[in-house]
Amino acid sequence: MILEAYDDQLDIAEPLWPISTPCARNGTQKYCIYSNPDFADGRGIIFFTSPERAAEVARSSAFTNPAVVRSVPELNAAESPYWRVEYVEGKGMGMIANKNFRIGDHIMSSTPSFMIDYNVFHYVPENQVVQMEADAASTLPANHGAIFMNLSTHDEVDSYETRVAKIILTNSFDIEEKGVVSREDEEEETWYTVFPEISRLNHDCRANADYHFDVTTLTQHIHAVRPIAAGEEITISYVDPILPREVRRKRLETSWHFPCSCSLCMQNEHQTNASDARIWQILELRRQLRDYTPGSAATPAMGELMVSLYEQERLYSSMYEAYTYAALEYNGVGEPWLATKYARLAVQHGLAAGGPEDQDVLVMKELAKDPWSHWSWMLRTRKRMNWGSAVEQ
Numbered sequence: 001m002i003l004e005a006y007d008d009q010l011d012i013a014e015p016l017w018p019i020s021t022p023c024a025r026n027g028t029q030k031y032c033i034y035s036n037p038d039f040a041d042g043r044g045i046i047f048f049t050s051p052e053r054a055a056e057v058a059r060s061s062a063f064t065n066p067a068v069v070r071s072v073p074e075l076n077a078a079e080s081p082y083w084r085v086e087y088v089e090g091k092g093m094g095m096i097a098n099k100n101f102r103i104g105d106h107i108m109s110s111t112p113s114f115m116i117d118y119n120v121f122h123y124v125p126e127n128q129v130v131q132m133e134a135d136a137a138s139t140l141p142a143n144h145g146a147i148f149m150n151l152s153t154h155d156e157v158d159s160y161e162t163r164v165a166k167i168i169l170t171n172s173f174d175i176e177e178k179g180v181v182s183r184e185d186e187e188e189e190t191w192y193t194v195f196p197e198i199s200r201l202n203h204d205c206r207a208n209a210d211y212h213f214d215v216t217t218l219t220q221h222i223h224a225v226r227p228i229a230a231g232e233e234i235t236i237s238y239v240d241p242i243l244p245r246e247v248r249r250k251r252l253e254t255s256w257h258f259p260c261s262c263s264l265c266m267q268n269e270h271q272t273n274a275s276d277a278r279i280w281q282i283l284e285l286r287r288q289l290r291d292y293t294p295g296s297a298a299t300p301a302m303g304e305l306m307v308s309l310y311e312q313e314r315l316y317s318s319m320y321e322a323y324t325y326a327a328l329e330y331n332g333v334g335e336p337w338l339a340t341k342y343a344r345l346a347v348q349h350g351l352a353a354g355g356p357e358d359q360d361v362l363v364m365k366e367l368a369k370d371p372w373s374h375w376s377w378m379l380r381t382r383k384r385m386n387w388g389s390a391v392e393q
């Protein structure tokens with residue numbers, strides 16, 4: 001692995017990325033630090049990626065039209081009437097609600113400190129990644145740098161370099177977005193991303209808030225997915241919530257290195273067995289409801305059962321999935337009113353959890369507008385009765 005100076009890059013030059021460090025090269029692959037301290041009115045942002053991706057990022061709307069980023073409410077707020085950062089027993093710092101929130105209420109929004117292309121971890125040796133991350137962190141504007149360097153490292157660290165690496169490891173979200181670099185022919189890419197203020201949110205298997213990323217503003221948004229009372233801790237789920245307890249616990253131990261002590265993990269044996277049984281039933285129902293062949297056994301009653309199981313399981317951030325299944329089943333047998341009821345609920349809950357671009361939200365908006373013209377109208381009936389030329393087998 002060779003470290004290369006920045007100035008041999010072809011198409012990335014000032015003022016797109018005013019600050020850089022030497023690049024790492026591995027065969028034809030090349031990965032560099034691209035830092036822009038002017039991003040989001042002087043908040044700053046760092047990318048660790050290839051020159052081609054950095055060039056595309058710099059052409060995206062968040063860079064070419066700063067007004068779109070500026071228009072986000074509560075953007076990068078260091079303090080807020082909505083929340084405060086406070087020590088929480090057994091979890092380190094956490095975020096506490098300063099007011100009551102209703103489902104769908106916006107809590108906070110933040111732009112990243114770092115966005116690291118996942119390929120970096122495949123092509124650049126670990127010690128070099130650590131050194132480049134450390135060099136990059138020092139390019140953040142002072143205020144942003146101080147917030148970033150104060151984030152949790154989960155456990156003790158002994159050097160500046162390890163601190164930066166551990167902060168990134170402890171606080172990153174996987175941002176899987178087509179569109180950060182928008183090339184149709186590309187597979188969806190993943191960016192390992194730190195949003196500093198949002199990093200104070202601790203885990204709960206039945207979280208009361210959820211997040212989604214807006215690619216046009218490079219912003220992570222947090223919304224309430226159930227009513228939150230002033231004084232309650234605001235939480236998100238670090239793992240897929242639709243997993244049996246032992247699997248959730250193991251994932252948290254392996255990936256996050258803390259034992260799960262949320263209310264769901266601490267239930268007694270009867271409650272745990274009942275919860276796990278519901279999870280297995282949800283997974284089986286999901287398989288049947290996703291089956292669109294003529295032989296599918298899916299019915300509206302299964303959609304209703306799915307909604308009930310999600311409610312019993314307190315799957316607040318996923319409720320919109322259950323409503324979506326129910327809406328599609330009712331529409332699939334020609335019940336427009338119940339289909340519309342569930343489609344509206346799916347949109348209401350989905351906007352908070354998945355955001356306006358979420359696939360279920362888009363499909364449910366269409367269904368709620370006109371169930372009769374929706375692709376799902378009488379789909380089950382048509383398939384089972386083998387009606388019409390549009391029937392796929």
Ligand SMILES: C[S@@+](CC[C@H](N)C(=O)[O-])C[C@H]1O[C@@H](n2cnc3c(N)ncnc32)[C@H](O)[C@@H]1O
Nearest residue numbers: 090091092093152154171199200201202203258
């Ligand atoms: C993204 S940070 C969350 C904020 C962190 N507590 C702080 O002090 O900044 C993730 C770290 O918080 C701690 N953490 C988060 N959720 C937790 C939970 N439910 N129980 C115990 N520790 C938790 C773990 O140390 C984890 O590595």
